[in-house]
Amino acid sequence: MTTTRSRQERDSATTIDRDRYDPAAIETKWQERWEREGVHRTPDHVPGKDNWYALVMFPYPSGDVHIGHWYQYAGADAHARFKRMQGYNVLHPMGFDSFGLPAENAAIASNVHPRIYTETNIDNMRRQFRAMGTSYDWDRELTTHTPDYYRWNQFLFLRFYEAGLAYQSRGFANWCESCQTTVANEQVLDGACERCGTVIVRREMDQWFFRITAYADELLQMDDIDWPNKIKVMQNNWIGRSQGVDFQFDISEYGLAESSLTTFTTRIDTVYGVTFVVLAPEHPLVEGLTQPEQRKTVREYIDQAARTSEIERTSTEREKTGVRTGAFAINPLNGERVPILVGDYVLATYGTGAVMGVPAHDERDFVFAKKYGLEIRVVIAPDGWDGSDLEEAYLAPGTQINSAEFDGLPSRDGIEKITDKIEADDIGARRITYRMRDWQFSRQRYWGTPIPIIHCDSCGTVPVPVTDLPVRLPDEAQFKPTGRSPLADDPDFINAACPHCGEPARRETDTMDTFVDSSWYHLRFASPQEAEAPFEPQAVKSWLPVHQYMGGAEHAVMHLLYARFFTKALRDLKMVDFGEPYSRLFNQGLLIKDHAKISKRSNPLAPDPLVDRYGADTIRCYLMFLGPWDQGGDWSDDGLAGITRWLNRVWDLASRDPSGLLSNGSGDSDADRELLRMSHKTTRRVVGDFERFKFNTTIAALMELVGEMNRRWESGSISAAVWSDTVERILLLTAPLAPHIAEELWERTGHTFSIHNVSLPGWNDELATDEVITVVVQINGKVRDRLQLSVDVTEEEAFEAAFASERVKAYTGDSEIVRRIYIPGKLVNFVIR
RNA sequence: GCCGAGGUGGCGGAAUGGUAGACGCGACGGUCUCAAAAACCGUUGGGCAUAACGCCCGUGCGGGUUCGACUCCCGCCCUCGGCACCA
Numbered sequence: 001m002t003t004t005r006s007r008q009e010r011d012s013a014t015t016i017d018r019d020r021y022d023p024a025a026i027e028t029k030w031q032e033r034w035e036r037e038g039v040h041r042t043p044d045h046v047p048g049k050d051n052w053y054a055l056v057m058f059p060y061p062s063g064d065v066h067i068g069h070w071y072q073y074a075g076a077d078a079h080a081r082f083k084r085m086q087g088y089n090v091l092h093p094m095g096f097d098s099f100g101l102p103a104e105n106a107a108i109a110s111n112v113h114p115r116i117y118t119e120t121n122i123d124n125m126r127r128q129f130r131a132m133g134t135s136y137d138w139d140r141e142l143t144t145h146t147p148d149y150y151r152w153n154q155f156l157f158l159r160f161y162e163a164g165l166a167y168q169s170r171g172f173a174n175w176c177e178s179c180q181t182t183v184a185n186e187q188v189l190d191g192a193c194e195r196c197g198t199v200i201v202r203r204e205m206d207q208w209f210f211r212i213t214a215y216a217d218e219l220l221q222m223d224d225i226d227w228p229n230k231i232k233v234m235q236n237n238w239i240g241r242s243q244g245v246d247f248q249f250d251i252s253e254y255g256l257a258e259s260s261l262t263t264f265t266t267r268i269d270t271v272y273g274v275t276f277v278v279l280a281p282e283h284p285l286v287e288g289l290t291q292p293e294q295r296k297t298v299r300e301y302i303d304q305a306a307r308t309s310e311i312e313r314t315s316t317e318r319e320k321t322g323v324r325t326g327a328f329a330i331n332p333l334n335g336e337r338v339p340i341l342v343g344d345y346v347l348a349t350y351g352t353g354a355v356m357g358v359p360a361h362d363e364r365d366f367v368f369a370k371k372y373g374l375e376i377r378v379v380i381a382p383d384g385w386d387g388s389d390l391e392e393a394y395l396a397p398g399t400q401i402n403s404a405e406f407d408g409l410p411s412r413d414g415i416e417k418i419t420d421k422i423e424a425d426d427i428g429a430r431r432i433t434y435r436m437r438d439w440q441f442s443r444q445r446y447w448g449t450p451i452p453i454i455h456c457d458s459c460g461t462v463p464v465p466v467t468d469l470p471v472r473l474p475d476e477a478q479f480k481p482t483g484r485s486p487l488a489d490d491p492d493f494i495n496a497a498c499p500h501c502g503e504p505a506r507r508e509t510d511t512m513d514t515f516v517d518s519s520w521y522h523l524r525f526a527s528p529q530e531a532e533a534p535f536e537p538q539a540v541k542s543w544l545p546v547h548q549y550m551g552g553a554e555h556a557v558m559h560l561l562y563a564r565f566f567t568k569a570l571r572d573l574k575m576v577d578f579g580e581p582y583s584r585l586f587n588q589g590l591l592i593k594d595h596a597k598i599s600k601r602s603n604p605l606a607p608d609p610l611v612d613r614y615g616a617d618t619i620r621c622y623l624m625f626l627g628p629w630d631q632g633g634d635w636s637d638d639g640l641a642g643i644t645r646w647l648n649r650v651w652d653l654a655s656r657d658p659s660g661l662l663s664n665g666s667g668d669s670d671a672d673r674e675l676l677r678m679s680h681k682t683t684r685r686v687v688g689d690f691e692r693f694k695f696n697t698t699i700a701a702l703m704e705l706v707g708e709m710n711r712r713w714e715s716g717s718i719s720a721a722v723w724s725d726t727v728e729r730i731l732l733l734t735a736p737l738a739p740h741i742a743e744e745l746w747e748r749t750g751h752t753f754s755i756h757n758v759s760l761p762g763w764n765d766e767l768a769t770d771e772v773i774t775v776v777v778q779i780n781g782k783v784r785d786r787l788q789l790s791v792d793v794t795e796e797e798a799f800e801a802a803f804a805s806e807r808v809k810a811y812t813g814d815s816e817i818v819r820r821i822y823i824p825g826k827l828v829n830f831v832i833r
Numbered sequence: 834g835c836c837g838a839g840g841u842g843g844c845g846g847a848a849u850g851g852u853a854g855a856c857g858c859g860a861c862g863g864u865c866u867c868a869a870a871a872a873c874c875g876u877u878g879g880g881c882a883u884a885a886c887g888c889c890c891g892u893g894c895g896g897g898u899u900c901g902a903c904u905c906c907c908g909c910c911c912u913c914g915g916c917a918c919c920a
Contacts, residue, residue, distance in 0.1 A: 190917095230837055230915085237836070237916055244920080265920060278920095316834075316918055345918045355920045364918055435919055556915080590914095625857070627846060631838090634845060642857040645872090697847070700856035707856095776852050781901040783852060786886090807886090821900055827851055831900045 021651035023615020027740045031130055035138075039754050042091045042137045044526075044542045052088035053543045054080035055522055055582070057551030057559070061096045063121035065128035067598060067605045067623075067635070071591040074620040075629045075695060076550040077134045079586075081736035082690040083548075084135070085760045091543055092135055093525040095142035096122050099150070100514045101179055101195065104447040107479045114447045115475070118145055128608070133616045133739045135756070140528045144517035149524065150449040151470030152534035153516050156570075158452060158463050165211045165569050168453075168461060172282070172349075173440055175203035180481035181444045182207060184513060185437055186238070186558045191309065194558075199309050208442035208451060208510065212565045216241065216434045218579070219564055227585040228630075234556040240435025242266055245419050246352060247428040249277055249329035251340075256288045261329055261340070264351030264433060267361060268422070269414035272403040273379035275369065276357035277329045277340045278322060281305040282348035289340055291326030298323055298342055305344040313344055320345045320368045332427045333418075334404065343368065351433050359393065366393035379403050380411045439562060441513040446477050446486040448511030456498035456505035465499050471507070485509040518559050519566035522546050522581055540576060549582035552590075560585075586693055589632025591623070598635070605635060617738035618643050624695035624737060646699075647741055649706050650734060654727050654745040656713070658720040671717040673771075678708045679726040680768035683761055686733045695737065702733060724749075729761050776827040777802045779811045795822045802828045 034040060045051070056076035059069060080092035096118075103114035122143060129136065142149055160166040173182040178198035182205070187194040212219075216239055222232045244266035252259040263277060279286050281302045290298045301323045305313070312318060322343030329340050338357075345364060346355050359369030359376040369376050378390060380398040400406045400414045409417060422428040442451060450471045452464035464471055474493045477486040487493050487509040498505035520534065526543045527536035545567075560582075567581040592598060598605050610619050622643045626633025662669070682705040689698040709726060712718050727749060735742035735755050746755035770791055775798055777785040785807040789798060799820060802808055812832055819831035 189915095233837060234915060240916090240919065242919075263920085267920075314918065318918080320918075345920095347919065350919045358920090362920070364920075433919080435916095553914080625845090631846095636845075636858080639845065639858050641859095646857085648872090696845095697856080700847075703856055774852075778851085778901070781851095781899090786852070819900060821851090823851055827901090829851080829900055 019655070021648050021741065023617060023740065024612070026744045027131070027133065027616055030740045030743045031133065034135075034754070034756075035130075037754070039756055040092070040135045040137050041139060042089065042093075044539055046089040049087060049089040051542055052083045052090045052548070053522075053546045054083055054090055054092045054548050055525070055546045055550070056080075056092075056094075057549075057555065058095045058097050058518070058521065059125070060100055060102070061098050061118055061121040061125055062102065063124055065125050065132070065607065066600075067607050067610075068591050070132065070607050070619060071623050071633070072550070072552065072588055073129070073134060074132060074623050075588055075693070077132070078620070078624060078695060078736045079548065079550065079690065079693060081135055081739065081756065082760075084756065085732070085736060085758065087759050091140075091525065092137065093140040093142075093528075094129060094134070094136040094138070095140075095521065095525070095528075096125070096144065097514060097518055097521075098122065098143045098145040099448045099511075099517060101181075101445060101447065104445055104479055107447075108481070113475075114479075115145065118143075118447075131608075131611055131616060133620065135739070140525055142521065142524055142528045144514070144521065145447070147470045147472055148531075149517070150473075152520075152524070153449040153512055154452040154464070154469050154471060155466060155534055156520065156566075157512070157516075158466060158469075159573055159575075160210065160569060161453075161463055163569070163573060165214065166208065167211065168206055168208050170204065170206045172202040172204050173207045174200045175205075176200055179445075180483055182440060182442065184440045184515075184558075186439070186561065187513075191312075191314065201309060202306075207440050209438040209440050210565070210569075212439045212562070213434060213436060215565055215568050216436060218568055219561065225580050225583060225585070227582075228553070228587055231553060231556045231560065231585065231587065235561055238436055238557040238561065241432060242434075243430070243432050244268065244351075245422060245428055246431045247271065247356065247422060248332065249338075249356070250332055251285075251289065251327070251329050253330075254289060254327060256285070258285060258288075260427075261285060261289075261354060262352045262428075263354045263356045264431065265356055267358065267415075268418050268428075269400065269403075269411040270358040270361040270379055271331070271333055271356065271418060272400075272406075273358040273360050273377045274331050274336075274338055274356045275359060275375040275377055276338050276365075278343040278346045278355050278357055278368070279325075279340065280346040280348035280353040281342055281344050283342075283346075283353045285354075286325065286342055289325045289327040294324060294326040298325060301342060301344075308344065314347075320364060320371065322368065322372065332425070333422070339374070341372070349437065350435065360390060361393055361395060363393045363395070366390075377402060380414075439513075439565070441516055442510035443513055444483065444485045444510055445481070446473070446479060446511065448514060449473075449516065450487065450493075451508045451510055451512060453508035454496050454498055454505045455508065456500060456503060458503060459498050459500040459505075462498055462500050462505070468499070473511075485511065487511070515559055515562050519562045520570070522549075522563070523570075523576070534575075544576070545578050545580055546582045547584060549585045550588065551585075553587040586630065588629050589627075591626075591633055591635060593635040595634060614640060614644065615740070617741050618647060621647070621699060621737050625699045627696055629693045629695055643699075646703050646706060647738060649710070650730060651741065651745065653706065653709055653713075654731060654749055658723040658727075661716070661718055661720040661723055669717060669719070671712060671715060672719050672722045675708065675712045675718055675722055675726060676767055677770065678705060679729050680763040683729055683733065683763040684765075684768055687760060687763075690736065698733075699737065702730065705730060731755060732758060732760055773825050775801075775825070777805060777808055778827060778829040779808065780831055781829060784808060784811055791825065795824070798822055798828050802830070 056073060080090050084090040098118050103118045106112060106117045107114045157166055174188050175182055176193040176198050178196045179193060183193060188200050192199050220236060220239055220241060244264055245268040246262050246264055248260040248262050251261050322341040325340045325342060327340045328337040330337050357365045359365040360378045361380055379402045381401045382394050382398045397411045400409045400411055406414050406417055419430060450473055452471045454462045454464060456462050474490050478489050479486055494507050494509060496505055496507050523535040523540055527539035530536045563581045568579050570576045571579050593603055593605055596603050622640050625643060682701050685701045686698050731742050731745050743755050772788050773791050775787045775789050776783050777787060785805045787801050789801060815832040817830050818833050821829040
């Protein structure tokens with residue numbers, strides 16, 4: 001029986017629940033129920049389900065989940081929820097990277113203990129994460145500032161130390177005057193502290209290092225990880241592998257302990273063009289080589305260089321300077337005696353700290369030679385070179401000239417041949433150098449993991465026995481920064497018996513870089529309660545490596561590089577059986593507002609009031625709707641209206657009573673088929689878009705489906721069965737993005753708790769295929785008509801239909817059709833003359 | 834300087850060789866209302882126009898490949914991110 005009533009009549013007569021959508025009324029309710037019933041608790045194994053580890057970079061507990069955090073964590077949560085509804089057993093944990101300077105600085109500023117400050121912040125953030133509707137398993141929460149966690153930093157450090165992967169060494173370190181600590185090279189941006197922007201100065205001191213360079217080549221190998229190319233390129237550049245030759249100049253005439261001076265070059269083909277040698281001011285041979293009459297000048301120059309900041313010294317704009325040592329080096333290949341200079345454009349920390357000066361074929365050497373009147377000798381001839389003086393250094397390959405027996409060779413071959421000779425004559429060797437240096441991880445501050453080492457006058461550097469761990473951070477400390485660790489002023493901490501000889505000795509007082517904590521936290525999440533080891537091997541086996549890692553690109557050469565190093569080191573220590581921590585990585589973009597960075601001071605956007613006003617679901621969806629997640633988005637309050645309307649429409653649709661619709665509905669009327677088609681199509685689109693993190697088009701597709709449902713309801717010729725099926729689909733597909741409203745409507749439409757344990761609907765490709773398609777008819781590539789044709793139209797039929805079109809006839813006229821193109825289901829193109 | 838990403842309506846964006854501008858915001862017009870808001874419906878790239886389901890132009894700029902280019906190729910410009918005296 002068919003009944004068609006007016007829309008008003010149907011609405012007022014049959015709607016079961018006319019409640020307005022009120023986020024405040026439902027969101028807390030469901031958050032509490034999810035918590036109570038442990039919906040997001042993740043066992044290590046669930047029969048019949050594969051595991052999926054969805055990890056998002058954990059935050060520093062600044063005290064507030066700001067809107068940038070929302071952008072990051074809402075997207076990550078939606079993806080994790082999507083995977084859960086695809087049928088995976090999903091581990092999506094949350095914790096806090098809770099050691100670090102801000103807590104200590106707050107302690108200095110307002111006299112709160114860093115631990116109190118940190119834990120208060122964590123409490124607030126945990127509350128905010130709940131209000132966001134995230135699906136974390138809080139039973140697995142970890143905080144890195146607790147002894148339960150940091151003792152394992154110490155444990156791993158000791159394993160690394162035994163293996164020679166951690167060592168102490170004296171040298172020039174990056175010192176931040178404002179943070180009052182050293183920082184690693186990765187944490188210096190444009191010569192300034194990554195954290196506070198203060199210019200970094202070099203300071204000579206004892207520091208602890210992880211031997212990350214031992215893995216340089218392996219770290220370059222990234223073919224097997226599915227990461228954004230951008231990050232791979234950044235790591236590649238950072239590691240900076242370059243292949244060259246160590247080449248020795250003879251300085252035996254000076255009777256020093258060293259009879260030769262080694263330079264590193266990637267352009268050994270230019271070696272016959274060497275007209276000088278430059279040493280870094282810090283080079284150990286400078287002292288011995290400097291001749292008496294040059295001593296004063298050289299000393300002044302070195303002092304000057306030492307006072308110059310790193311940022312200035314490495315500026316490409318700066319004019320190159322240098323002074324002569326008065327000494328000469330002999331090029332063993334041609335016996336020439338060339339002057340040795342000191343110049344601060346040569347870095348002590350790269351290669352050998354000494355370079356051979358080839359002004360004709362190196363830009364820097366060229367300007368240096370011009371300035372100091374040094375000879376410029378061409379040894380690589382450009383094609384068609386007429387022998388005249390060069391205007392600038394010639395860097396490209398060419399033909400060897402003035403190069404003894406190598407004359408006439410292409411310079412590319414020259415590199416190999418000359419290197420062979422050098423190796424045969426034992427005056428140098430092939431060598432690979434890296435730009436990356438070892439990871440300097442000791443910090444002169446309080447709020448971090450104490451390095452478990454004891455310094456003994458008789459036994460030297462002695463590791464704390466594993467059984468004595470953790471070396472606890474003393475609760476009381478004088479936080480005022482003095483340039484050395486506050487721990488150094490704590491006699492109770494510093495005085496310890498040497499584990500070796502039992503004599504009084506001193507503890508190491510530096511603490512660890514917080515990047516140590518985050519280098520292995522993904523392992524700890526697998527078994528966060530484990531008391532006997534950093535992680536439990538079986539749990540690690542079931543969860544790692546991380547299937548999907550999510551977070552910002554700003555960690556490309558810090559956290560992401562360190563974590564890869566840790567994993568490889570742990571593998572070699574036989575603690576894990578894989579070499580990469582994160583199989584897939586996705587970087588979300590940056591959220592901005594009014595084309596400007598969001599900042600607490602100048603451009604604020606606090607989430608809590610927004611949640612009060614619109615509800616968490618609306619904020620989550622709006623953030624995901626702004627644009628593709630990897631490209632970031634531009635927030636504007638106005639745009640929220642669109643999401644509000646959409647969610648209200650979903651609420652309205654799901655609240656209608658479909659019993660007044662056609663009751664014979666087996667889904668075979670035209671209208672039913674159309675709605676079914678749309679809903680299957682949408683399912684296909686949404687699942688594909690979720691997979692690729694295209695949340696914005698996911699929502700667009702769902703909005704279109706809502707529009708279609710409203711039109712179909714209006715026309716009234718659909719069945720209750722198809723209607724209900726479509727409502728169900730909309731709720732399921734919306735659930736990862738807007739978990740609360742989906743749960744509420746799921747219950748209201750008579751389903752059992754919880755929607756988040758239900759699998760996403762599948763789709764039927766056949767049902768999702770259009771029966772009638774629009775075929776575009778082009779004449780010479782311009783659209784002239786559109787034809788509605790059956791989906792299974794043949795090529796010939798399509799051409800016939802196109803020919804029959806009046807509009808086409810008007811264009812073709814008497815012209816000759818020289819070519820016809822048919823793209824099945826899409827278009828016909830006639831090429832006419 | 835080198836490497837990477839990007840440039841599409843008033844705005845956020847969609848479409849990766851086949852109908853450019855999906856979806857949303859805003860704006861304009863309408864319905865409802867005493868009125869307004871909300872809600873709902875319609876229009877909305879620019880120009881021409883005899884007003885036609887009509888024509889021309891249009892995806893940073895200039896060339897090219899192709900029946901057909903936002904999409905591929907070459908050369909530039911601009912924005913953002915990374916690296917930068919690395920020998």
